[in-house]
Amino acid sequence: MAFSSNSPRQNGKRRATHLPPNINVTPLVDVMLVLLVIFMVTAPLLTVGVSVDLPKTNASPLNEKDEPLTITIDSQGLVYLQETPIELEVLIPRLIAITGSNLDARLYVRGDRAISYGRIMEVMGAINAAGFKKVALLTQLPSTPPPQPPK
Numbered sequence: 001m002a003f004s005s006n007s008p009r010q011n012g013k014r015r016a017t018h019l020p021p022n023i024n025v026t027p028l029v030d031v032m033l034v035l036l037v038i039f040m041v042t043a044p045l046l047t048v049g050v051s052v053d054l055p056k057t058n059a060s061p062l063n064e065k066d067e068p069l070t071i072t073i074d075s076q077g078l079v080y081l082q083e084t085p086i087e088l089e090v091l092i093p094r095l096i097a098i099t100g101s102n103l104d105a106r107l108y109v110r111g112d113r114a115i116s117y118g119r120i121m122e123v124m125g126a127i128n129a130a131g132f133k134k135v136a137l138l139t140q141l142p143s144t145p146p147p148q149p150p151k
Contacts (some may be wrong), residue, residue, distance in 0.1 A: 068106035
């Protein structure tokens with residue numbers, strides 16, 4: 001009696017045919033595309049609230065561990081603490097309450113380039129008169145590098 005190991009039947013049972021292992025990547029691509037769309041929609045919403053046209057400068061960026069408080073003056077001269085509009089008379093008591101009377105707290109002042117310098121200095125003067133020592137002006141980096149001086 002001849003015996004063949006390649007026969008599809010052995011002892012009355014059919015042997016399962018083995019397909020080459022393939023990975024179906026369609027669900028993975030679908031999930032990745034959904035995540036990409038979600039991040040593309042939400043990324044613009046993560047920017048800081050009040051939009052101002054900051055002046056451009058060549059100063060180096062600051063590296064801070066803690067998120068500082070940001071005071072913004074928009075093009076109409078309105079003052080914002082973070083994204084909340086606030087009157088100048090209420091700004092200082094609110095800053096003292098938020099910082100817990102810590103006069104070494106880092107404060108950033110953002111002023112629109114169209115606003116007069118006097119309005120920005122009025123806000124900074126009030127902050128300085130309250131005793132806050134670490135107040136910085138925020139600017140925007142220029143899109144083109146400055147020309148290098150000849151050597």
